[in-house]
Every structure is written in C-alpha cells, then in structure tokens.
Amino acid sequence: MNLDKLLIIHKKALASQKVIKHNKTHITKNLSCGDEVKIYLNIQDDVIKDASYQITGCSISTSFTYLLVEKIKGLRVEDVKKITKESFFDFLGVEPVSSGRIKCALIALIAVRYALS
Secondary structure, eight states, X not given: OOHHHHHHHHHHHHHTOOOOSOSEEEEEEOTTTOOEEEEEEEEETTEXXXXXXXXXXXXXXXXXXXXXXXXXXXXXXXXXXXXXXXXXXXXXXXXXXXXXXXXXXXXXXXXXXXXXX
C-alpha cells in the first residue's frame, strides 16, 4: 500500500470508529508500541451482520483495522476464522507491510479471532 492510499484510508478509519450493538467483543493491545483496538461484532445466524471498532494506534494499525472490519461484514463466521496471518493481505487485496510493522497490520485480525473464539 503506498503512502497516499494509506493516508486516505487512515482518514476514513479515524472517522469510522464507533460502538455498535454487539454480542461479541475483544480488546487487543500491542505492548511493544501501545496500539490498542477494541472490536465489536454483531453476529446473527453465524453471519457477521455488523462490525465496528475503536482504536488508539498508528496509521498502519488504524488503516488495516478499518479495511478488515469493512471486509468481514456479511461474511460467515467460519469463513472469517479461516483468515490466517499468511492469507490476511491477500484477503484484503493489499500488499504486505514490512516485517517491522506486521504486528501493527495484524492487530485487528488478532482481536477478531479472539472475539470469535
């Protein structure tokens, strides 16, 4: 993801934070940098009907959280559980980040996995 695209997504991501009516939630923290994401999921009949988040973090964690939350809405829980760290970037349709920023990019996936467990 190039810098221009990241900045546009980051701006949308900051404006999209909210708490929805939910029946699953989880907070994940990256202790090495201080990023923190809280995921809210509204699951009905094993489908993620709605998803949202609140985040305090860098541009990468914020942008990738936004992309993931938007992409999982309407998907079956079993399909979301199949997303791995290795398939994450392909699932989102973006280029992987550098190895030094991988924890930032994956924080929302980790929170979603815990919320679904």
